[in-house]
Amino acid sequence: MLKIPRHIAVIMDGNGRWAKERGLPRIAGHYEGVKRAEEVVYACQELGVEFLTLYTFSTENWKRPKEEIKALFELFENYLTKKVPELKKRDIKLKFIGRRDRLPKSTLKVMDYAEKETKNCTSLTVILAVDYGGRDEIIRAVNKLLNSGIKSITEEQFAQFLDLVGIPEPDLLIRTAGEERVSNFLLWHIAYTEFYFSPVYWPDFTKEELIKALEDFSCRERKFGAVL
Template structure:
């Protein structure tokens, strides 16, 4: 890809705006989620082409259960359909599918698809595609602490603490992209985003194209990452 010289290892995405996209067109919200799933496919392709090793998306939060039942049911059905359809593509392209969140609390149909998708791609290694499902950053931290308490730990370092997260080997995001004009992280990887670069765009997720993704990567290249260090004036 032209002019891409500093590639983030891990790009995280908050895919926002599906509902608004559908509403503006006079369509049920589920149409927005279905169109948004198509964008996921496109972004996976361009991320792999760019050499990104980890791509994570915030698909469904623990708070999303408060949405109307018909919308939640539609999202879950779409997720199962997506996993079943895309696993052969992921295997063919050496992309490992992983999930993070309170997976055991999901309906049996979802858990079965999640486990099958992870098992089928377990040996893939060129890129990791992580889906945050029934996830919240606060829940991840609480779950990590509870695991520590069960093990009888009384003191721990930051590096050791990361070993208790849902995917311990996942590097912290270098870049977070959020669509739809909202400028917050909405309880997504709270610990991991201490030094992440944020990129916000007005574009609604179903309209977030290959070109939009590349625009975010070019913007990332122009930034000087400090990791908490204050530079003298």
Template sequence: MSESSIPRHIAIIMDGNGRWAKERGLPRREGHRAGAESVRECVEACKELGVQYLTLYAFSSENWNRPIAEVTALMALLERFLEEKAEELMKQNVRLRAIGHLDRLPARTRRKLDKAIDRTAGNTSLTLVLALSYGAREEIVEAARSLAIDAAAGKIDPAKIDIATFASRLYTADIPDPDLLVRTSGELRVSNFLLWQISYSEIVIFKKFWPDFHQADLFEAAQEYSRRHRRFGAL
């Protein structure tokens, strides 16, 4: 692929951990654990391709409604990932970011997340963005509320609010919109993920579950992206 055909930003809906585990007669937590290896492979693949941003839908705002035992296991897995992979992220020059209602995370999880983000803040290769306790509708409502408060206070003229102004109030204000959205498990929905930002993203669906998604699959998605002609509503 030519450099111009490589997506600058890839976003992934990592779906199917639970079903992967169920097919094997394993607890759901084993599916989440297996999925962590797919994260590692995708980070390496993005670095090899020259992708600048990789955003992973790691934990949605709706996921808090799952059984307490599963949520606890997911938080423990996230903590383990942050502890074990921080050094690897440093070696690979990967910067870690997070978006979402981070204040809802358990205190210990949040501390480990903040520590990893601070430690990798100066890295310049790939930016890995974890969407945690994230919901796109909530993000859009918060942006609208922020603008409404400033308008009521006379800090901004409502008539001058445009797309760029609105986007500046989103969690991703300093991150380019995804060029490519990947979803695993064959589901044909975006599940409240980056609804504003994926307005013109190319979408590639894989039927396989997330733990079965490997480097070759990300390369395949990037190849498919390179074959598409992005018109952004024009002819």
């Protein structure tokens, strides 16, 4: 029987390599990757997943060529603007985590629009990590904590200062393209998350590949540090 995680997190890796192997510019891989993201979002909704977090743009991605970064944000803005009405109709909520002080104003405008338009949707929450880094999130939380005046704190209280406040920790983390590392993604939140590493590039990660990950997850016995 297929066990459905309540929360799935995904490191969408391999867009550039997918394009390179086909003699295409890197942005072509990103365009194809967006199609797969849409397919996975709708598949998760169909399967009954409650939360899906996608690693969209990391704090380290600013090191990429300026032309690629510009093209990425243009793709991000255009796609969201086009798809928000459909996502709202499908009852899918959009939420964004990460820093907002370095993003283009046009990107922030689209993000605000997407969150406002879908805020009352309840079928599936899709969380897009934009200018996000796990260490950066923890540092930002510590600074909020210092400003709060609290002298002593528990794990539960600290979690209230993090980006995913109110959202359950991921049950399953999927990374594509054969890489086996977390790359500064959700460092606090994945302490007891199950990992699944797929050999396929993200543009080839179809609904069928998602099912493979869920089949593997269904065979896991989660102990959370306890002896069962």
